[in-house]
Amino acid sequence: MTMRVKLLSETVAFFALALGSTHAFAVSGSIQAEIPFEFVIGDKVLPPAGYIVDVASGTEPGVLTIRTMKSGERVMFDTIQIAEKADPKMVELVFDTLSDKTNLTEVWGVVDSGRAVKHLVDGHPLERAPEALKRHVSAIRIVGAR
Numbered sequence: 001m002t003m004r005v006k007l008l009s010e011t012v013a014f015f016a017l018a019l020g021s022t023h024a025f026a027v028s029g030s031i032q033a034e035i036p037f038e039f040v041i042g043d044k045v046l047p048p049a050g051y052i053v054d055v056a057s058g059t060e061p062g063v064l065t066i067r068t069m070k071s072g073e074r075v076m077f078d079t080i081q082i083a084e085k086a087d088p089k090m091v092e093l094v095f096d097t098l099s100d101k102t103n104l105t106e107v108w109g110v111v112d113s114g115r116a117v118k119h120l121v122d123g124h125p126l127e128r129a130p131e132a133l134k135r136h137v138s139a140i141r142i143v144g145a146r
Contacts, residue, residue, distance in 0.1 A: 030054040031091050031109045032069070033139035039095055039102045041066065041077050041117065052142065053093070053110055061111040066104075079107065079115035093137045096129035109139060 034050050050069035055061050056076050067074040091109030095102045103126060107115045119126035 029110070030142045031093075031107075031139040032142045033093055033137050035093070035137055037095075037102060037135070039104055041075055041104050042119065044075050046075065053107055053139070055110060061115070064107060064110060064115060077104075078118040080118060082106065082114040082116045084113060091139045091141055093139055095135040095137065096126070097133050097135065098127060098129050102135065105134075109141060 031053050032050065033053070035046075036048050038048060039046055046066070046068075051066050052069060053064060053066045056063040056065045062079055062081075063076055064079055065074050065076050089109075092106075093104060094106035094108070096105045097103075103119055104117050105119070105126070105128065107117065
């Protein structure tokens with residue numbers, strides 16, 4: 001009898017862990033956004049289009065991909081974790097406009113925290129724009145994007 005109780009409690013603990021992991025995964029995933037302007041990631045200039053942003057398959061959440069919904073063209077880019085926003089469930093892309101370039105600088109909603117895009121200009125991190133020069137593009141969470 002004691003063995004059955006122990007086995008039952010281990011089984012319940014295993015399923016609770018599995019359900020907890022599923023819940024954690026559910027708060028992250030692919031996001032989709034319609035970006036109505038040209039923008040830059042690294043040395044790539046991307047046109048206005050519909051895009052899907054996701055974690056690059058088989059990598060840590062530090063490497064993300066963005067691909068056009070129409071052609072499937074894909075760009076991978078490095079990111080670093082940034083502090084949480086007031087609304088952690090916010091799903092959006094943030095762009096900084098400096099000089100004549102609009103750079104993707106933040107991604108919110110692909111993983112459990114925000115991700116800052118690592119841009120280098122002549123080997124130095126990209127200077128961030130003041131809030132007034134930032135463009136926020138709302139995105140939606142999608143399921144089964146791969």
